[in-house]
Each structure stands twice: as structure tokens, then as C-alpha cells.
Amino acid sequence: MAIALNYAARSDVGLGRTTNQDSGYAGPHLLVIADGMGGHAGGDVASSLAVGEMSVLDGESHGSDDAAQHLHDALESANAQLRRRVEAEPDLAGMGTTVTAILRAGTRLVLAHIGDSRGYLLRDGQLTQLTKDHSYVQSLIDDGRLTPEEAERHPQRSVIMRVLTGRADDEADVSVREARPGDRYLLCSDGLSGVVSHDTLAETLSAGMDPDATCQRLVELALRGGGPDNISCVVADVVELGGGAPPSTTPQVVGAAAFHRPRRSSAAGTPAARAAALRAAAEESGDDAEDDDQRPELTDRERRRRRVRWIVGPVLLVLLLAAGALGGWRWSQQQYFVGADGDSVAIYQGLSQDIGPLQTSHVLETTDIALADLPTTWSNRVEARITSRDLDAARDTVAELEDLAAACRAATAPTPSPTVDPTATATAPASPTASPTPTVAPEDCGGVG
Structure with missing residues (x-):
């Protein structure tokens, strides 16, 4: 049985942000959501680089035996790109990005995940979260110190423990699952999952709308919930070839990646793709100037206008820079x-x-x-x-x-040795209203002692 994907992607800056640091990609073989972080340090650059580097996996089939390795290698390549970009531009130090991606290989889907963006599967009307957040509050849930309901209101719920930052130890979770016709997958940033409840996600994904209308509806629900963060999602249906709805064939790029036009590394992609990237780079760096002997002579009036522009231009630039510096401060x-x-x-x-x-x-x-x-x-x-x-x-x-x-x-x-004082009197138990102290293993406290 041959399968394919019918997909759509959407991204919105939200109501609480001025820039979109999310990036999304949806293609015949690859689905990706990346949520950049770093604020002024370039979260949009990080997510765009990751999507651009991973997009090399789309456009060709992958054997089910080596697909997981292909996806792992693409994530490592994206991480190396982040490291090289920070080395070249130190002001970007501190940037990073989550990545949640699905690579189709035959009838199998390989899922890779790092950060707190999420992947969901709707199958037979039941919505299952496939990924586990790499966040501080999730570690508290795993330790039994918080309930999922308490985690939603925890002041440190946005603290992420693992993302792609360019460091060698940035490692993603990779798993493989069998795809079935009728399955619906959702990849999203926390701007959606952190605002719209699990039950509402399940209801919307089950409403019978096509992927594009479903994405639009999910974004609307997040905006209605306040939209405090960027909102991005990819919805993809697994379809049987020749069995009804035609599969999607045109890749979609949304969010920051659509504006930054991230390019793959020079070794990535087909020869045609590399040639196109080289042509684009040449066009952007080319010299537009005409030959000197083809330039017409300037009139006195034109010369005066140019002199005025040369004087006024720098003055305006200085004023704009001063205003920008004040606003930035x-x-x-x-x-x-x-x-x-x-x-x-x-x-x-x-x-x-x-x-x-x-x-x-x-x-x-x-x-x-x-x-x-x-x-x-x-x-x-x-x-x-x-x-x-x-x-x-x-x-x-x-x-x-x-x-x-x-x-x-x-x-x-150190634990004091117990002593017995026959004249001691019993003491009252500690007040039950005292705040509980978190439990920490001694080996985790390397700096103490």
C-alpha cells in the first residue's frame, strides 16, 4: 500500500509579539516546526537556519532502514550551522531553536524532537501527544512534584532544558512509527499548545475540515485565547495513493523562514538546487553599476541635487541612529x-x-x-x-x-548522631502549614559541601 501526505502550514506573529521567531515547513516527505528563542539575539535566525538545513530531506524518498539516521544527521547539520553562524556573528550568541520534525519513508514516519514544540497524532478519534517537552516543569511532573494542571500555571513553565544551540551535546529524541491512512498529525509551537487545551485541539482536528482550514481554525483559537506568543502549526493527513483525496505536492514555508529565505549548506540538495542557490547568491552580490563610458554626463542641476543629498543624507542618518539608540536603551x-x-x-x-x-x-x-x-x-x-x-x-x-x-x-x-537526654521533654510537631522544600539528590549538588 502506497501512502502520501495531504498537508498545510500556518504561522502568525500573535498578539503579544512584534516579530515572528517561529518557522514552519511542510512538504511531501518532510514536516517541521521550529520555535526560535533568543529575543534580540536572533531566535528568528535560529529557526530559519534549522528549517533551511533540514529541508534538504524533502523532495526524495528515503528507505525506512536509514530514514532515522538521515533525520539525525540533518539535525546535527542544522546544529553545526547554528554554531558557525554564532562564530561568525558573536552578537547572535544565546540564540537557539526547538525542532519537531516528521520524515516520511515509505509507510513509516520518523519523528525527531527537541524543546517544547509538540507533535500529536489523531487516530480513530483519539488525540495522543507523541512528544515530551524538554522543559523544567516537565521534569517536575516526571518527578511527581507537580501535576500537569499545576504545571500550566507554574512561573517557570517557559524554561526549556534542551534546544538546538550549536553545542555538541544538543541531542534530539528520535522515534519511528507506522503510518496509517486516516491518521492526522499536528506539529505546533507552544504558542498554540500553551493556549489551546488538549480537548479543544482534539475537537478541532476531528471536525472534518481539510488541513488548511484546520490550521486556520487552530490559529484563530490561539488568538482568541490571547495569543501571547507566536503561533505556528502544520497539519498533515496520511492518505492512500489513488484512494480519494489527492496528496499535496507543493512545499509550504511559513513564519521567519519565509522571510529569511534560509539556504541549505553548499553540500546539500540536488545539483539543480545547488545551482539555483549559487545563482541567487551571485545575483544578490552582483555589481549593478554601468560601464563608465555608458554613463551620461550630469547637468549642473543634477550635480547640485546630488551634493544636497550627500549633505542631508548623513545628517538624517545620524538623527535616525540617535533616535533608534534612545529607543533601544x-x-x-x-x-x-x-x-x-x-x-x-x-x-x-x-x-x-x-x-x-x-x-x-x-x-x-x-x-x-x-x-x-x-x-x-x-x-x-x-x-x-x-x-x-x-x-x-x-x-x-x-x-x-x-x-x-x-x-x-x-x-x-552531615547527619548528627542521636543522643538521649532523660530530662528532655517532648516537643510539638512542626506546623503542617510550612511550605514543602524541593527534594534534591546530594549528587546533584556538586557545588555544596
Whole structure:
């Protein structure tokens, strides 16, 4: 039985953002959603690079035995592209992207996932989440310290533990499943799954609309729910060739990737694709100037106009740069992050990335939390700087770190030998209203002791 995909993709900037850092791709053999992060550090660049590098997998069939390796290699290639881009442009340091992708190989689908974008399967009316979020709150759920309902309101629900950043240890989960005609797959960024409930997703995907109308409806529901983040989704139906609805054949690119026009690496794709990329690069860098002997003589009036433009142009440019710098400074003073101040934790106001020798932030609030008292993973994250959407969110992060530090101190404190005092009197039990301290394994607290 031969199968194919009937697909559609949509992306919207949302109501709470001014730029779209999501990228999406849907083609006959490949589906991808990438949610970039890094804010000013280039989340849109990261997601576009990932989609552009992975799109090489579309346009040709893959054997079911080696499809998983092909997808794994494409993710590694995308990660290497991110690393090279940051090396070439240090101001992009800190950018990263989630990736959730499906590669079709015969009747099998290979799913790769890193980050908190999601993949779902609707089969026989039941919607199943195929991916597990690589997030802090998901780790708390896995440890039994949070319920899924509590996680939806947790102040650190947007903290992601694994994404593509260009580092060698950025590893995605890869799995293989059998495709069936009638299956419907949804890939989406957290701008959709974080706003629209599981039940509403299931109801919408089961409503009988085609993939394009379904994507449009899902975006509308996220916007109706407030649209605080970029919203992107890919919906794909598995169809049997010759059995009814014709499959889709034209790739769709949405979000940041549609604007950045990411190119594949020079070794990727067919010879025709490489030739087209080279032609496009040549056209963009070509010299448009005419030969000197073909240029007409300028009149006195034209010369005066050019002199005026040469004088006025730089003046206007300086004024625009000054206005932009002022606006940028004001915006930067509305940004907050939690970072290291010597050996302690502090809340900073300003940008989390310095611009060359220019320091763009300052300590706003100090704390008594020592980095050595934190679990190793969290002390590393503090040193790498934890961005926050506002000052209250930064203070919530500090409160979380205080609990973790207390848990580490308790986990590594020496246990005193019990003594018996015959004259001692019984003491009252501790108040049941005390806030529970998080449980931390002693081996996780490498900096304590």
C-alpha cells in the first residue's frame, strides 16, 4: 500500500509579539516546526537556519532502514550551522531553536524532537501527544512534584532544558512509527499548545475540515485565547495513493523562514538546487553599476541635487541612529534576567547579552543565595543568565532558587548522631502549614559541601 501526505502550514506573529521567531515547513516527505528563542539575539535566525538545513530531506524518498539516521544527521547539520553562524556573528550568541520534525519513508514516519514544540497524532478519534517537552516543569511532573494542571500555571513553565544551540551535546529524541491512512498529525509551537487545551485541539482536528482550514481554525483559537506568543502549526493527513483525496505536492514555508529565505549548506540538495542557490547568491552580490563610458554626463542641476543629498543624507542618518539608540536603551531597561554577581545570585536590569565592550545591564537586586548552594545544573544556568519576561518573573525565579539552595544544603548536611537526654521533654510537631522544600539528590549538588 502506497501512502502520501495531504498537508498545510500556518504561522502568525500573535498578539503579544512584534516579530515572528517561529518557522514552519511542510512538504511531501518532510514536516517541521521550529520555535526560535533568543529575543534580540536572533531566535528568528535560529529557526530559519534549522528549517533551511533540514529541508534538504524533502523532495526524495528515503528507505525506512536509514530514514532515522538521515533525520539525525540533518539535525546535527542544522546544529553545526547554528554554531558557525554564532562564530561568525558573536552578537547572535544565546540564540537557539526547538525542532519537531516528521520524515516520511515509505509507510513509516520518523519523528525527531527537541524543546517544547509538540507533535500529536489523531487516530480513530483519539488525540495522543507523541512528544515530551524538554522543559523544567516537565521534569517536575516526571518527578511527581507537580501535576500537569499545576504545571500550566507554574512561573517557570517557559524554561526549556534542551534546544538546538550549536553545542555538541544538543541531542534530539528520535522515534519511528507506522503510518496509517486516516491518521492526522499536528506539529505546533507552544504558542498554540500553551493556549489551546488538549480537548479543544482534539475537537478541532476531528471536525472534518481539510488541513488548511484546520490550521486556520487552530490559529484563530490561539488568538482568541490571547495569543501571547507566536503561533505556528502544520497539519498533515496520511492518505492512500489513488484512494480519494489527492496528496499535496507543493512545499509550504511559513513564519521567519519565509522571510529569511534560509539556504541549505553548499553540500546539500540536488545539483539543480545547488545551482539555483549559487545563482541567487551571485545575483544578490552582483555589481549593478554601468560601464563608465555608458554613463551620461550630469547637468549642473543634477550635480547640485546630488551634493544636497550627500549633505542631508548623513545628517538624517545620524538623527535616525540617535533616535533608534534612545529607543533601544529605553527598551533595554524593561528587560530583566537572573545572573551571577560574583559568587551570588542577583537580578539584573538590561540586556542579557553585552554588545562588544559595552555593558548593557546592571545589578538591580542582590540576594543571599550562593552559587555553591545550588544544584550544578542550576548554577550553570544562572551563570549563563536566565531571562525573564518582567521583574516579577525574575523574582519568582529567585524564590525558586532559594528553595533549591535550601534543599541542597539539607541534602548535603552531615547527619548528627542521636543522643538521649532523660530530662528532655517532648516537643510539638512542626506546623503542617510550612511550605514543602524541593527534594534534591546530594549528587546533584556538586557545588555544596
